[in-house]
Amino acid sequence: MSETVILAGNLRKRYGDIVALDGLDLDVRRGEVFGIVGPNGAGKTTTIDCIAGMRRRDSGELRTLGLDPSRDSRELHRRVGLQQQESELPERMRVGESIQLFSSLFGIDPPRMELLDRVGLGDKVNSFFAGLSGGQKRRLFVALSMVQDPELIMLDELTSGLDPRGRRDLWNLVEEVHGSGRTVLLSTHYMDEAQRLCDRVAIIHRGKVVAVDTPEALIREHCPGMRLRLGCGRDFDPVDALRLEGVLGAEMLDETCIMDLVDAGTVVPVIKALSDAGVSLGDLHTERPTLEDVFMVITGREYGDADE
């Protein structure tokens, strides 16, 4: 097993009466892209802030790159790149100047201006920070989190509020960074993002990790079912489908029968049985559950409600 870069045990943090972290455990290994998913207010930002040495935990064990973030924060900041969720720069600082300044704060010379091209801001070198759109600011902060080429990069809410093009650019960047062997810890409330980028995902709910695994394994364990849409002809009676083994539900929509199956392995036997029974089959379409379904099953509530 590869080396652990972040280890958290029973991490706790409160702000007054509000419990942000309620005994959180985490174990992130070198070279993986690890996702923290959960609704706003679940404790994602507090988790990242504690791990990055930006906030002191109240109690619990915590090691980041072998350091105690509360004690060795300065050394940690040298080695960890952090893109914070809410951050700004002086309005009249130019984009290129910000890369130069932060490079010099890390003692990096010459500054890595090519980072601007990699986040799609190559033509904005001379723009004032205040003149950037929200998405461009986000991308600039991602570039700034990488000026010292850190071994561990933490991205808090990587793509919230970005347009599809901006999201795709940042996804590509994360995949590039991952390919170069860096460890990435990212938080997101977009399940498709976590599913696409992350080797492993921790689902956080009310300050605790409620599930952690690869996206595939989480889906297999918590939402093994599969939805099958099959053209069966107008005269098909869905009750015939319900009689088959592994079919949990069936209903007709025009000529299509929509069936909920217990797992992916049921698809072929169901089709075969219907075919053998003489049903003339048309279009076939399967839908796999997503991490979002997993989240809803685990937390038992509508995911969208938690937003804002």
Added chain:
Amino acid sequence: MRTSSLHRILRLGIMEFRLYLREPSAFFFTLIFPLLLMLLFGSIWGNQPFPEQSFGYIDYSTAAFIGIVMLTAGIMSLPISIASYREKGILRRFMATPLSPVSFLMAEMGAILVITTMGVVLLILTGMIMFDMHFLGNPLEAFIAFLLGCGAMAGLGFIPASLAPSARSGNVIANILYFPMLFLSGAALPQDMLPGALRTASQAFPLTHAIRLLRGIWLGGHLAEHPVEIAVLAGTLFAGAFFAARMFRWD
């Protein structure tokens, strides 16, 4: 290690100075406002030598105009800009780097010092061109007095700069410190015009001492003749720096 933190301070200080020049309102209040006062009062009083003296109104008052530059830069610009950085989360961006609070404050102070120097150069050039200004003292001693005054003002500004959570609260605290000093320290009004009790109270303001020290040297005196002023100014600087080093908050 030492050189890299000096390098950081220098680069950040230069950046902050450039940002300052891009901010027209701060520019006006620090650099142009004292100049306008000099032009206004100079055009009223001129710079004819006072009876039986070798200096006139402008020669006597330049220390006060310089005091206004120091005051505005140290007590207004410095804390308001740092508090607004804190409010916007810019300080948290700096926190996530190897920059220490002390290095950050030194960079800010360095930028303020350069801006104040620009203001002083503008005042002196205007005084020489428009009013035939005389300088009767020792330039090196005057420079040291100037540094002490700037340091004391910035040191005092460090206290609200370390804690104020927002530009608005920074502004309120800055105003509370600014206006009494502007009117009672002999900066905008001659202290002779003040009633006795206010004159006594004004001894509590570091700016009173900064102006008196600078004026003393400007008119031919020496640092050695002003131990109280030097002690007050150095004490203010150290107290403010000590406070800031202990209490500074990134967020």
